[in-house]
Amino acid sequence: MEALDLVVPVREGPSNQQLRYALRSWEENLPHRHVWIVGYKPAWLNGVNFIPTRQTGTKYANTTHAMRLACEHPEISETFLYANDDMFVMERLDEMPVLHRGPLREAESYYAGRASGSYLRGMRETRDLLVDDGYPDPLSYELHVPLQITDLFGLASGDLG
Missing domain, CATH: 3.90.550.10 (Spore Coat Polysaccharide Biosynthesis Protein SpsA; Chain A)
Structure with a gap:
C-alpha cells in the first residue's frame, strides 16, 4: 500500500x-x-x-x-x-x-448514562445519518x-x- x-x-x-x-x-x-x-x-x-x-x-x-x-x-x-x-x-x-470500538449503539448507550447535550446529540445524529445511508448497525470509530x-x-x- x-x-x-x-x-x-x-x-x-x-x-x-x-x-x-x-x-x-x-x-x-x-x-x-x-x-x-x-x-x-x-x-x-x-x-x-x-x-x-x-x-x-x-x-x-x-x-x-x-x-x-x-x-x-x-x-x-x-x-x-x-x-x-x-x-x-x-x-x-x-x-x-x-x-473501532464496536457498534455505535453500544457507545451511545455508554454515553447516555454519562453525558448529555451536544456531544450525545451529535453521536445520535451521526448514527441516524449512517442508518439512513444504508448502514443499519454502524461502528463507532471514537x-x-x-x-x-x-x-x-x-x-x-x-x-x-
Missing part, C-alpha cells in the same frame, strides 16, 4: 509540545507520505505542508472545517490519516490499522488514534459544491 498523507488540525497557540512529540513518534513509527497541518502552524515547525485557517468557532466547528479543507485539497492523498496533535505511535507499524479517511463523498472533486 502506498504511504498516506497525515492530516493534523492544530489549534492556535505559540507552544504545542505535544505536537512536537507526536511528530517525532510518527516520523519514527508510522509510515506516511506528507504531514499536513491545518489551522495554525507554530513558528518552530518546519518541513510540513500547511493549510492556514481562521479558527473562530468551537473546537468541533474548527476541526470539522479542517476535515473539509483536507478532503477538498487537491494535493492531499485521496485516502489519508487524520490525527490529533496528541496522538503518539509508540511502536513501529507497517501501516496504521483501522480501529478512539483517540489516527483514523484512515477516504473521500467517499467526492469532496476533493467538488461533487458536493
